[in-house]
Amino acid sequence: GAGVSQSPSNKVTEKGKDVELRCDPISGHTALYWYRQSLGQGLEFLIYFQGNSAPDKSGLPSDRFSAERTGGSVSTLTIQRTQQEDSAVYLCASSFPGSPYNEQFFGPGTRLTVL
Amino acid sequence: GQQLNQSPQSMFIQEGEDVSMNCTSSSIFNTWLWYKQDPGEGPVLLIALYKAGELTSNGRLTAQFGITRKDSFLNISASIPSDVGIYFCAGQKQGAQKLVFGQGTRLTINP
Numbered sequence: 579g580a581g582v583s584q585s586p587s588n589k590v591t592e593k594g595k596d597v598e599l600r601c602d603p604i605s606g607h608t609a610l611y612w613y614r615q616s617l618g619q620g621l622e623f624l625i626y627f628q629g630n631s632a633p634d635k636s637g638l639p640s641d642r643f644s645a646e647r648t649g650g651s652v653s654t655l656t657i658q659r660t661q662q663e664d665s666a667v668y669l670c671a672s673s674f675p676g677s678p679y680n681e682q683f684f685g686p687g688t689r690l691t692v693l
Numbered sequence: 694g695q696q697l698n699q700s701p702q703s704m705f706i707q708e709g710e711d712v713s714m715n716c717t718s719s720s721i722f723n724t725w726l727w728y729k730q731d732p733g734e735g736p737v738l739l740i741a742l743y744k745a746g747e748l749t750s751n752g753r754l755t756a757q758f759g760i761t762r763k764d765s766f767l768n769i770s771a772s773i774p775s776d777v778g779i780y781f782c783a784g785q786k787q788g789a790q791k792l793v794f795g796q797g798t799r800l801t802i803n804p
Binding site: 675 | 699
């Protein structure tokens with residue numbers, strides 16, 4: 579079966595430009611998460627969606643970051659007016675909270691480079 | 694943001710050796726998880742721990758959930774080349790969905 583997919587796999591942009599990163603979760607998974615992984619670091623939580631509930635945005639580092647999830651499936655993470663410190667790998671994960679352990683399955687990530 | 698304290702940051706070992714890494718926190722977590730990340734991939738779950746004091750094995754991997762709920766360790770026995778990668782611990786607090794990650798341990802194996 580298909581896992582979590584993300585696109586693009588790599589994105590190079592100029593400082594000040596906006597970027598959109600896409601995540602396709604595993605079919606049937608109602609929970610979706612975005613994390614950021616800076617070079618040599620662990621993953622940092624950004625935002626969490628669960629069904630039709632209001633998202634948990636507590637990890638978004640600034641108001642330049644936003645995310646939406648349309649139709650309870652695909653999600654888009656948008657970074658406006660990108661800065662060099664936004665360079666990182668952005669990872670998406672999905673889970674099915676009704677499962678016994680609610681395991682989060684990760685996509686391969688989008689590597690963002692801001693020049 | 695908050696991160697767990699994971700050590701060592703890197704390990705260089707010979708094939709066949711045993712490996713041990715650990716994670717500590719200043720606060721309590723109700724679930725401890727260990728992930729492995731290969732280059733260009735997302736992390737993959739290795740072991741999940743749900744009870745304080747729990748010791749769980751998955752093949753050559755063994756992990757324990759500390760009795761204080763503030764630490765965990767992962768052991769890998771008889772390492773093989775495919776064990777190369779970055780290992781992350783992660784914690785999850787009661788009622789929370791987000792995971793808090795350690796900084797990772799990069800494992801390199803000399804054949």
